[in-house]
Amino acid sequence: xxxxxxxxxxxxxxxxxxxxxxxxxxxxxxxxxxxxxxxxxxxxxxxxxxxxxxxxxxxxxxxxxxxxxxxxxxxxxxxxxxxxxxxxxxxxxxxxxxxxxxxxxxxxxxxxxxxxxxxxxxxxxxxxxxxxxxxxxxxxxxxxxxxxxxxxxxxxxxxxxxxxxxxxxxxxxxxxxxxxxxxxxxxxxxxxxxxxxxxxxxxxxxxxxxxxxxxxxxxxxxxxxxxxxxxxxxxxxxxxxxxxxxxxxxxxxxxxxxxxxxxxxxxxxxxxxxxxxxxxxxxxxxxxxxxxxxxxxxxxxxxxxxxxxxxxxxxxxxxxxxxxxxxxxxxxxxxxxxxxxxxxxxxxxxxxxxxxxxxxxxxxxxxxxxxxxxxxxxxxxxxxxxxxxxxxxxxxxxxxxxxxxxxxxxxxxxxxxxxxxxxxxxxxxxxxxxxxxxxxxxxxxxxxxxxxxxxxxxxxxxxxxxxxxxxxxxxxxxxxxxxxxxxxxxxxxxxxxxxxxxxxxxxxxx
Amino acid sequence: xxxxxxxxxxxxxxxxxxxxxxxxxxxxxxxxxxxxxxxxxxxxxxxxxxxxxxxxxxxxxxxxxxxxxxxxxxxxxxxxxxxxxxxxxxxxxxxxxxxxxxxxxxxxxxxxxxxxxxxxxxxxxxxxxxxxxxxxxxxxxxxxxxxxxxxxxxxxxxxxxxxxxxxxxxxxxxxxxxxxxxxxxxxxxxxxxxxxxxxxxxxxxxxxxxxxxxxxxxxxxxxxxxxxxxxxxxxxxxxxxxxxxxxxxxxxxxxxxxxxxxxxxxxxxxxxxxxxxxxxxxx
Numbered sequence: 001x002x003x004x005x006x007x008x009x010x011x012x013x014x015x016x017x018x019x020x021x022x023x024x025x026x027x028x029x030x031x032x033x034x035x036x037x038x039x040x041x042x043x044x045x046x047x048x049x050x051x052x053x054x055x056x057x058x059x060x061x062x063x064x065x066x067x068x069x070x071x072x073x074x075x076x077x078x079x080x081x082x083x084x085x086x087x088x089x090x091x092x093x094x095x096x097x098x099x100x101x102x103x104x105x106x107x108x109x110x111x112x113x114x115x116x117x118x119x120x121x122x123x124x125x126x127x128x129x130x131x132x133x134x135x136x137x138x139x140x141x142x143x144x145x146x147x148x149x150x151x152x153x154x155x156x157x158x159x160x161x162x163x164x165x166x167x168x169x170x171x172x173x174x175x176x177x178x179x180x181x182x183x184x185x186x187x188x189x190x191x192x193x194x195x196x197x198x199x200x201x202x203x204x205x206x207x208x209x210x211x212x213x214x215x216x217x218x219x220x221x222x223x224x225x226x227x228x229x230x231x232x233x234x235x236x237x238x239x240x241x242x243x244x245x246x247x248x249x250x251x252x253x254x255x256x257x258x259x260x261x262x263x264x265x266x267x268x269x270x271x272x273x274x275x276x277x278x279x280x281x282x283x284x285x286x287x288x289x290x291x292x293x294x295x296x297x298x299x300x301x302x303x304x305x306x307x308x309x310x311x312x313x314x315x316x317x318x319x320x321x322x323x324x325x326x327x328x329x330x331x332x333x334x335x336x337x338x339x340x341x342x343x344x345x346x347x348x349x350x351x352x353x354x355x356x357x358x359x360x361x362x363x364x365x366x367x368x369x370x371x372x373x374x375x376x377x378x379x380x381x382x383x384x385x386x387x388x389x390x391x392x393x394x395x396x397x398x399x400x401x402x403x404x405x406x407x408x409x410x411x412x413x414x415x416x417x418x419x420x421x422x423x424x425x426x427x428x429x430x431x432x433x434x435x436x437x438x439x440x441x442x443x444x445x446x447x448x449x450x451x452x453x454x455x456x457x458x459x460x461x462x463x464x465x466x467x468x469x470x471x472x473x474x475x476x477x478x479x480x481x482x483x484x485x486x487x488x489x490x491x492x493x494x495x496x497x498x499x500x501x502x503x504x505x506x507x508x509x510x
Numbered sequence: 511x512x513x514x515x516x517x518x519x520x521x522x523x524x525x526x527x528x529x530x531x532x533x534x535x536x537x538x539x540x541x542x543x544x545x546x547x548x549x550x551x552x553x554x555x556x557x558x559x560x561x562x563x564x565x566x567x568x569x570x571x572x573x574x575x576x577x578x579x580x581x582x583x584x585x586x587x588x589x590x591x592x593x594x595x596x597x598x599x600x601x602x603x604x605x606x607x608x609x610x611x612x613x614x615x616x617x618x619x620x621x622x623x624x625x626x627x628x629x630x631x632x633x634x635x636x637x638x639x640x641x642x643x644x645x646x647x648x649x650x651x652x653x654x655x656x657x658x659x660x661x662x663x664x665x666x667x668x669x670x671x672x673x674x675x676x677x678x679x680x681x682x683x684x685x686x687x688x689x690x691x692x693x694x695x696x697x698x699x700x701x702x703x704x705x706x707x708x709x710x711x712x713x714x715x716x717x718x719x720x721x722x723x724x725x726x727x728x729x730x731x732x733x734x735x736x737x738x739x740x741x742x743x744x745x746x747x748x749x750x751x752x753x754x755x756x757x758x759x760x761x762x763x764x765x766x767x768x769x770x771x772x773x774x775x776x777x778x779x780x781x782x783x784x785x786x787x788x789x790x791x792x793x
Contacts, residue, residue, distance in 0.1 A: 316597065322591070325529065337514055337598070337602055389601060
């Protein structure tokens with residue numbers, strides 16, 4: 001009997017990439033990308049994985065390729081007749097197989113169209129690569145023929161009314177300009193991007209162009225605007241650090257840290273002293289930039305630091321609030337700073353603060369001075385303070401330090417609840433086994449990042465990234481905190497197996 | 511893209527600073543100013559307007575007290591909040607708004623302190639012995655006191671912004687005060703480089719303002735009675751002290767001194783903002 005060969009293990013992406021496809025009938029379809037997939041026209045022969053009806057699309061037009069080592073998707077045009085445009089640029093033929101592989105980022109727009117993109121072909125196809133759109137997203141249509149101006153925002157008087165709090169009350173307006181439209185940013189808080197680029201004041205919008213407002217995607221399609229309306233921000237964080245050095249490159253603190261986290265994840269960061277936990281957190285925050293990229297919802301944090309820094313919040317280990325102010329005044333003031341008066345009424349701000357205080361469980365303390373609060377209550381105020389804005393990622397540096405066991409668990413439950421509202425919460429903790437779901441007895445964390453200091457180069461490496469049970473299996477321990485014993489050096493009471501676990505993790509192709 | 515405006519943020523921070531100052535018993539700064547000014551005025555007041563030396567010393571002491579009170583108001587105001595500033599800057603705080611709000615609060619606090627200082631000085635010093643330049647010697651002296659206290663408090667904000675911790679700020683403070691005392695030109699005659707440096711000290715321009723209003727150049731030098739021969743000698747040589755051009759009893763001199771104090775205040779405020787920007791450039 002012939003034994004079957006063992007095949008290489010290629011894990012599926014840890015987050016769900018989707019493709020929003022708008023075919024000739026202008027009906028949006030969301031296709032989940034699952035590893036390598038082919039794309040082409042529906043016909044009677046062998047069919048591709050992603051099918052469209054447009055006649056200008058080839059039967060085997062292109063391919064989406066999943067690169068597991070980078071946890072990233074690439075697109076290749078198979079030298080199709082009409083080619084593929086990505087963000088307005090045509091993919092050129094590279095060799096007989098097709099074009100060069102194009103690495104896709106969230107929001108990248110792929111078009112199969114004629115050369116004059118401003119006058120799209122009636123059968124043109126748009127595909128938007130998404131890391132932030134749900135598979136079951138609801139899409140709406142707005143008939144542009146009925147309006148000379150289309151106002152967009154949260155205000156009730158808008159033609160397209162959004163519930164996303166990241167959108168301003170009167171965020172933008174589309175004004176008809178002959179056959180095209182001009183999109184005007186009404187001085188919104190979070191800006192307007194057109195085909196992946198932020199507009200400065202206004203820009204001409206052609207058919208099949210895509211604008212993004214907050215978390216809302218709006219696509220011009222013939223006489224219609226197609227748009228989704230997500231209520232709260234979703235997020236997807238990709239950490240791609242080649243290295244982080246100090247002392248003019250003489251000392252390397254971190255090396256080869258690559259992982260992806262999706263909204264809803266509650267991530268534990270574990271590591272011994274000197275393994276680079278704080279360095280990693282600073283790199284993700286952009287406070288201490290590393291060689292590499294931090295991609296949040298497809299946008300590079302380092303390249304867009306000024307506009308994106310407020311999307312990643314830090315709940316520091318030690319209180320950074322003025323202790324002689326009340327809880328409510330502290331939150332009102334930060335709301336006044338973060339949410340401009342033009343786009344958020346006082347009532348809306350107060351409502352948001354009330355919601356946050358209720359969510360975090362500090363409503364009863366609203367008139368207390370922060371100085372009067374216990375350690376645990378102060379930590380809750382710090383969390384609430386961060387929640388006032390529309391952060392997508394929260395990094396908490398030892399939120400449970402100095403708390404008793406019951407308060408630690410409660411603190412972690414609050415953070416878990418925040419993550420369940422489509423946020424990413426990353427926590428450095430030295431008591432990870434206290435974060436237990438009271439009902440199921442399972443860990444509250446969904447993912448674990450383990451950093452270990454390699455004895456070979458003295459830098460912190462990724463020794464594991466994955467689920468909690470996987471982590472325990474990987475390190476052959478029963479408790480998360482026992483992982484530290486495995487990787488810590490002997491002089492710190494550990495077994496000194498950091499290099500072994502780093503190698504083991506890399507050998508798994510992770 | 512549009513952040514909350516500078517004016518909105520300034521308003522938010524002013525309210526916050528005011529609220530917290532009330533809770534932190536900011537009135538103690540006013541009591542403190544009252545005690546200092548009482549000590550200074552009660553000791554120097556009776557000898558003021560008698561001769562050049564005593565009047566000059568009295569104004570020098572008052573100038574020093576004003577600078578001390580002002581710096582003490584704010585020397586720890588920023589440095590104790592560096593971590594908070596870093597966190598808030600990340601959240602969208604405008605450094606310029608934060609500094610402006612602090613300066614506004616100091617302007618208010620210093621106004622109250624100046625009223626107290628001036629009131630106590632009026633009890634012990636007879637400002638009416640001067641003839642007015644602009645409106646009245648009382649008002650001109652009050653404005654000088656206010657400008658000195660306020661400008662010194664902005665100097666304190668600058669030192670606080672540049673310092674990493676309250677300990678560092680408190681260590682730097684005596685050096686700043688010593689420079690102010692030495693460089694004002696009262697204790698020592700300044701020439702060359704030191705004279706140049708004196709132009710950026712509040713003490714020089716404060717002394718010039720007081721001296722100009724009081725017409726210090728018109729006062730005679732004090733000569734001890736037992737030194738009769740010397741007195742005759744001096745009277746024969748010159749009955750008047752060596753004139754200081756900056757003490758000329760002229761409106762232009764007074765306005766120039768005030769303008770310098772305002773300019774130094776503005777400069778210090780700008781440096782404070784730049785220092786905080788640099789400290790938080792990676793946030």
